Amino acid sequence: MCNSAIDDSQRFRSSRPWAACEVGLIFLVFFIQGAWAAPEVNEPHYLSKARHYWDPAWCANDFFCGTADAQQVFYWTFGWLSRWMSFPAMAWCGRILTWGLLAWAWRRLSVALVPGRMYAVLSAALFVAMNERLHMAGEWVIGGVEAKGFAYVLVLLGLESLVRDRWRGAVLLFGAASSFHVIIGGWSVVAALVAWLSRREAPSFWRLMPALAGGLLLALPGLVPALELTWGAPAEVVREANRIYVFERLYHHLSPAQFPPQFIARHLLLIAALAGLVYVAPPGGEFARLRALVAAAIGIAAVGMAISLLVPLDADLAAALLRYYWFRLSDVMASVGAALAACLILYGWQTARPRWHTLGLIAAMAVAGCHLGDILWRRHLDPRPPADASIVNLEAWREMCRWAARETAPEAVFLTPRLSQTFRWYAGRAEVVNRKDIPQDAESIVRWWQRLTKIHAAPPGSPTRWRESLAELGSRRLEALGAEFGADYVLTSAYPALNLERVGPINSSCAIYRLKRAATPGPSASERDSTRP
Numbered sequence: 001m002c003n004s005a006i007d008d009s010q011r012f013r014s015s016r017p018w019a020a021c022e023v024g025l026i027f028l029v030f031f032i033q034g035a036w037a038a039p040e041v042n043e044p045h046y047l048s049k050a051r052h053y054w055d056p057a058w059c060a061n062d063f064f065c066g067t068a069d070a071q072q073v074f075y076w077t078f079g080w081l082s083r084w085m086s087f088p089a090m091a092w093c094g095r096i097l098t099w100g101l102l103a104w105a106w107r108r109l110s111v112a113l114v115p116g117r118m119y120a121v122l123s124a125a126l127f128v129a130m131n132e133r134l135h136m137a138g139e140w141v142i143g144g145v146e147a148k149g150f151a152y153v154l155v156l157l158g159l160e161s162l163v164r165d166r167w168r169g170a171v172l173l174f175g176a177a178s179s180f181h182v183i184i185g186g187w188s189v190v191a192a193l194v195a196w197l198s199r200r201e202a203p204s205f206w207r208l209m210p211a212l213a214g215g216l217l218l219a220l221p222g223l224v225p226a227l228e229l230t231w232g233a234p235a236e237v238v239r240e241a242n243r244i245y246v247f248e249r250l251y252h253h254l255s256p257a258q259f260p261p262q263f264i265a266r267h268l269l270l271i272a273a274l275a276g277l278v279y280v281a282p283p284g285g286e287f288a289r290l291r292a293l294v295a296a297a298i299g300i301a302a303v304g305m306a307i308s309l310l311v312p313l314d315a316d317l318a319a320a321l322l323r324y325y326w327f328r329l330s331d332v333m334a335s336v337g338a339a340l341a342a343c344l345i346l347y348g349w350q351t352a353r354p355r356w357h358t359l360g361l362i363a364a365m366a367v368a369g370c371h372l373g374d375i376l377w378r379r380h381l382d383p384r385p386p387a388d389a390s391i392v393n394l395e396a397w398r399e400m401c402r403w404a405a406r407e408t409a410p411e412a413v414f415l416t417p418r419l420s421q422t423f424r425w426y427a428g429r430a431e432v433v434n435r436k437d438i439p440q441d442a443e444s445i446v447r448w449w450q451r452l453t454k455i456h457a458a459p460p461g462s463p464t465r466w467r468e469s470l471a472e473l474g475s476r477r478l479e480a481l482g483a484e485f486g487a488d489y490v491l492t493s494a495y496p497a498l499n500l501e502r503v504g505p506i507n508s509s510c511a512i513y514r515l516k517r518a519a520t521p522g523p524s525a526s527e528r529d530s531t532r533p
Contacts, residue, residue, distance in 0.1 A: 018117060019107065026103035026124040032372050033128045033142045034099065036379060038091040039387040040144025044425040045437055046071075047087055047145070050079030061413050061486065062430035063451065067439035068229055073179045073221045074147035087425050094145025098153065102142065105156035112163040113286050113340050116347045122361075123343040125368030130335035133371065136267035136301075137253050139331035144386075151181035152332075155188050159336070162293060163286045167196060167203050168211035175215025179222040186223075187300060187329040189215065194299065195292035201285070233442040241442035242319035244449045249438050254322045256308040270334050271298060277341035282348045287341070294337035301330035390419040393509035400491055400512055401426030403504040408489065415481065415490040415515075418456040418466055423491065432485045455481055469493040471511075475500050482515035489514055 034040075039047075051058055052065035053075040059065050069075060081090050103124070110120035128142055141152050158173035170192055178185025196202045216223075230238050251258040278291055304326025310318040342364060349357035384394055391397045397420075404414065404427040413430045416423045421436045423429070431437075433451035458467050470478065470492035478490050478498065490500070494511040504512035 022118065022120050023100075023103045023107050025118075025121045026106055027099055029121065029125045029128060029372065030099040030103055030142045032375055033132070034095065034144070036144075037383060037385040038088045038144075039385050039422060039425055040091070041386045041389075041421070041436075042146050043087075043091050043144040044387055044422050046074070046147065047079075047082065047090055048424050048437075050075045051082035051087075053079050054083055057410075059424060059428065059430045061411055062424065063433060063448070064431070064437040064439060065424075067444040067448075068225070068441035070225050070229060070440040071147040071181065071222070072225050074150065074181075078145075078150075091145055094149070098145055098149035099142065101153040102149065102156065105153050105160070109156050109160040109163065110340060110343070112160050113290065114343045114347045116350065119343045119347055122346075122364055122368065123339045125372065126339035126342060126364060127335050129368055129371035130270060130338055131332060134266050134270040134335065135331040136259060136263050137325075137327035137331055139253070139328045141332055148181045148184055151177040151184045154180070155184060158188060158192070159290065159293065162192060162195070163290050165201075165285065165289065167192075167208060171208065171211040171215045172218065175218040178215075178219035182219065182222040182226045183325045183328060185219060187297070187325070189219075191293050191296035191300060191329060191333070194296035195289065198292045198296075199289060229441040237446055238442045239316050239320070241445040242323055243315070244445055245438070246319040246322045247315075248449065249435075253325060253327070255311075256305055256327075257311060267331070267334070270338060274334055274338045274341065277338055277345065281341045281344050287344060290337065290340065294333045297329040297333035301327045385422070387421045387425070390421070393507075396505075396507045396509035397422075398426055399505050399507065400510045404429050404489070404491070404512065407504070412488045413486050415455065415470060415478065415485075415487045415492075417470065417492065418452070420491075432481075432487050451485065455485075471496050471498055474498070478513070479515055487515055 048059070048062075048065060049069065049071075052062070053069055053072075078094060081093060085093065106124050106127075107120040110123045114120070114123065131139075131141060141149070143149075154173045154177035158170040158177065161167075161169035161173060171189065174185050174188040174192055176185070177188060196208070202208075230241075233241075246254045247258075256264070274294070281287055304322065307318060307321045307326065310321075342360075346357055346360050346364065349360060384391075388394050388397070401423055404412070404423075408429060410428070411430075413432060414423065414427075416431045416434055418435050420431075420434050423431055423434075433448060433455060435452060435456075437448075439445055439448050455470070455473075456466050458464055467473070470490055473481070475498045478500065481487065482490065489503070490498075490513050492498075492511060492513070494508055497511075498513055500513035500515065502511055503514050
């Protein structure tokens, strides 16, 4: 690099106004990417848990809210806002906080590799485009508020420390990320250790040991609750919970055989493009360290692919291993590596190859601009909250939820549609079960699956696996299910009509029926049998 470029780089690093400007622009990129109407897909799941954590009387009879809390650091550090804020206000507060922290962390990482003005903004826009469009297993970074947003802030800061050859700081930050989200932080630690083994100039194990011990201590608040999810559960219950978790509910994240083939192909295309960018990128210790960690993340995904080959041979063993999200880090790190490598190449061409720099910059800006423009257009065409995507008549649904919040007792329990995600968000009332809200502890996973199949599964011989509406069950069956699971009401489609007392607003889409008052809800006889050793 020429001396003038070095001087410009040093002036840039020390320019606080430019730093603030770039963080603001990166935040704007993240805002465009993630600013869908609340709630996002996962926000009712995590924020309901957070509110119940701080106020156990809220939805006290809700099955999901009463199960084990796996992300207690998130609930403790952020969930307390639920004591004073509505869900939408809490969601937007959390989004703004996480996007701001992610923007700050991203700029620090980008500048550690590419010390040119505005390249951090470009790399951030390329990252969100590739992460959304070229992932394989559905992992995202910019979106609704949940624990992993805060975890990824610490992961990005850890990557910056690693790039700057501060291995001990990186390990400590990855350990801290594990306290918020043990899977994300844990795989980051593994990838960092693999990268450490590949780098001759890295510190010795003995010099790294205090940081490893400190990282483990920082991770314990997230690690211990995760380990408790299976402590004391019978082996057969754990096996069944693993099967449900991997092959029934979260197969789109965990089971490669069930990934859409085009998702696998596009992620392989991203990895191939990354390999080409790495080949062209200028050599240097900073990028070499990032490259090693990204390669380790891709290697972890390759191991997960190999494990998936065990499914026909030993499905129980495969499920026990695949449940650890082997593909999560590759989805993110391949995009991180490609975005930063592209900007590093462009920065090097700025003085060495001006014409190539101009063409590459135009291409990169076009890719990023088309992606963000498409996001804005899709949001214009369908402004509904992502969590309500399965609701045909959203206003009718919200009307029913508002009535439930206003006219039913706080301890009331509802049978709700299988794909509903936002009843608890709008109504503040307990549900028996829905598909989205899978618990995390083994015994509750089995009970959740039994509730879901008992209530919503179609009868044998049906062309579909699930009933389209609870109304298909008929009045007597719904009364029996209400008695078994402690439900007071059923919220279902308006047709076919049921021979039950209809209450609430009258519209052509939804109906609420009152069930006979049931006993205090708890594990049904069939649920107790399913978890009994």
